[in-house]
Amino acid sequence: MREIVSEGKIFFNNTCLTECPAMHKYLYPKAKISTSYNNDFAEFMCVNNCSLKMAYGILCVDKCPTNAKFEFNGNCLFSCPINHPYIETKGRFVKCVNRCKHLQFNRKCVSICPIYAQFAFNGTCVSSCPNDYQFIEPTIPRRCSKTCKFEELEYNKTCYSHCPTHAKYEFNRSCLASCPDEYPFMQHTNGDMKCVKSCKQLNHKNRCVSVCPPEAKYKYNSSCVNECEDKLPFQYDELKKKKTYGWYLNIKYEQNHRCVASCPRRTFQYNNSKCVLSCPSDMTFEFNGICYDQCPDTHLFNIQEGRHSICVNKCLTPLIFNNTCLKKKCPEERPFEVSGSCAGDCPKENPYKELTTRNTYKCVERCKSLIVNKTCVYVCPQDAKFQYKWTCLKTCDNDVPYAYYNSYINPPMYQCLKTCFSGTFLYNMSECVPDCPQDAKYHYDNSCASKCNSERAYEFFDGSKWHCMKTCPQSTFLFNDTSCLKSCPKETFRFKFKCVYNCPSSHPLNYTKNKEEFGVYECVKHCPKQTFFQFILVFKSVLGVSSLADVSYSLSQLTQTNTIEETEVCSQDVDDYMLPMVQEQVTSSPLDL
Structure with missing residues (x-):
């Protein structure tokens, strides 16, 4: 280096x-x-x-x-x-590293085995499993194992969590292409189809089901079938009650389709294959629990029960129509009852229609009460409310022109009369009334009039009725040449059975009777005995206030501010009286004339 x-x-x-x-x-x-x-x-x-x-x-x-x-x-x-040989x-x-976290292949650490060494054994990727470890686990990587785990399934030396589609049936922890004969039924369990000897509930095409499918909805023992046969030949769609409990009791219903040996009670055999709650429209007649398209000859009649008809040998109902026993009424097209049958109209021998207690009409020879349009009624209807004898009319005709509303009977009714009853009055030339109405209040003989005519020009009220009179009745007084009064109005005087505003010169004196009660004022020629003559001056103030002259004033003083009128009266009391022609209350003083 x-x-x-x-x-x-x-x-x-x-x-x-x-x-x-x-x-x-x-x-x-x-x-x-x-x-x-x-x-x-x-x-x-x-x-x-x-x-x-x-x-x-x-x-x-x-x-x-x-x-x-x-x-x-x-x-x-x-x-x-050497002690860390892996890369x-x-x-x-x-x-x-001394060991790989996942797997090693050719001393290299890998997470997935390559395709040419896809099996894992003791942390090493190998191309095939050793003889004693022939089972391959379904995980990735695919590990070599002596046996499959308890929860796993085996197919072709391979362990599966679920059987593959080409061998989807589970039996004894193995996957098969089909179930063995002694375990023919397939039970769906946790995503797998398990081969079982028998199903817990139902089976359809060797599959275990809890509910039969629509295409095979009927239960035949524990099998689902489309058609019932053999020992259980009838299809029965039973409606079962199902109770569920929550905050409150909830009752529901569900269909239970099953095959039965015979139709249950309250059901009917239909088409020799089904049990129905009521006979359908193509076979509406029921006899001995079987639906027919028509009743047999031995039981020709039928009676309606719900949506089907029961065949009987005779009718016990009041009506028969087309061999049908009717409990209540005839059909709309033939609504009238004739001797227990139904007709479109009543025959000549029974021409009248009478309402029955069943709210239907039967044809009768005669009506018990009233007639309107050949129909028997107890009360005339509003559109024909006038009664003549036993017939209801829309109007009273020429022979019986007068209508009388009789409210004293129950129910009240209008009657057509030739003449009005005694105690009634002709109103509007068409009606008989017990009292004349306000628009024709005058009783004129036996008629009602809106006003009095020249023949009977005077009106008179007797306390309950108005009358037109030729002359005023005894003890009455003519007022305004039109009215007969039992007493004259307050502002008038009696004179020869008349009420006058001013006494004539032939009877110039005013005489008051019965002053303390109502006061009766009469015109007299001389004052009666025990009365005296008074001459009264009445002064009309410039301001419109009336007063009588007081003896303490001189006549000249009064005339300066007042208009003087004079009247002559016959009086029993000089201190207090009433002058009828002056409406205001006044006080008086006698004058020495």
Whole structure:
């Protein structure tokens, strides 16, 4: 190695040397070390070890040269020592190791065996396994073993975690292309098909299944079949109740398709092959638990039960139509009952339609109550509400022109009459009413009128009704030449059975009767006995306030600010009375005339 070092190019302890001392024998390139000394001539420094570098002889190098490429204990060697014979390559470094972490091939450490030595035996890649280790494990690398592990399967001396597709059936820890005859069924277990003697639940085409597939949904003993035969010839689609429990009881239903020897109770035999809950549309008739397309001659009639019909020898229902026993009503195309049969219309001998308790119509000879359009009713409908005898009419006709609403019967009804009943009145020339309505309130003989005419010009209210009168009744008074009143209004006087606003000159005096109650004012010629004559001056104030003259004032004083009116009265009391022609309340004082 010394020939690579020129004389005077080695630096140690601030001295240039031609050879390093024994304790610092390794040459370290000066360019790789930072130093405060500037010696441009020195190329190496003497060090006691190569530290992070490799030692190639006495020279510290970054990488072993090709002629001494093997690294061992920090030195570059021409070959690996006997106690570390294996070569481990990491990147650009080649190390000598006493054993490989994974596998070795030709003294080289490898993680995977090459294709020409693909089997692993005792950590070494070999082209074939030894005789005593003929089983090959399925892992990578493929290791040679005396036997397969307990959880592994064997096929062609190879151990598998799962059988290969060309020998996918497991039997006695071996993989087979097909199951043996004594273990013919295939049970799917943990991804493998295991050969078993019998299935725990069901089998289909020698495969064990928990549920039969749609193409073979029927259970025949423990087999799944498409068609039932032999001892269990009938297909039965059973609906089973399934309870599940969570926060609350939840009931579900699931189909249980199975083959049975005979149809269960409440099912029917269909097409000699199936058990059904109800006979289908092509065979709707049921007799002795079997579905037929028509009833046999011995049981010709049928009665509807749900979606199918039961064949019977006679009907016990009220109606028959097309050999069908009907419980409630006839079909829409022939809705009317005639002697237990159904008809499109009622015949002449039974022309009327009567509603039955079953809400259907039967044809009868005569109606028990009322008739409308040949239909028996108990109450006339709204569109034919007028009754004449036993018939309901839309309007009262010419023979019986008057309508009377009779509310005293239950239910109330309109009746057509030739004349109105006694105690009723003709209204609007068409109706008989117990009382005249407000728009025709006047009772005119037996009619209602909206106003009184010239023939009976006077209106009179008797306390309950208005009347038109030729003359006012006894003890009444004519008012405004139109009304007959039992008493005159407050602002008027009685005079010859009339109510007048001013007394005539022939009877100029005002006489008040019954003053303390209501007051009756009459025009009289002379004051009656036990009354006296008073002359009253009434003054109308300029401001519109009425007052009577007080005796303490002189007449001249009053006339300066008031208008004077005079009246003559017959009075029993000089202190307090009422003048009818003056509406305001006033006080009076007698004057000496």
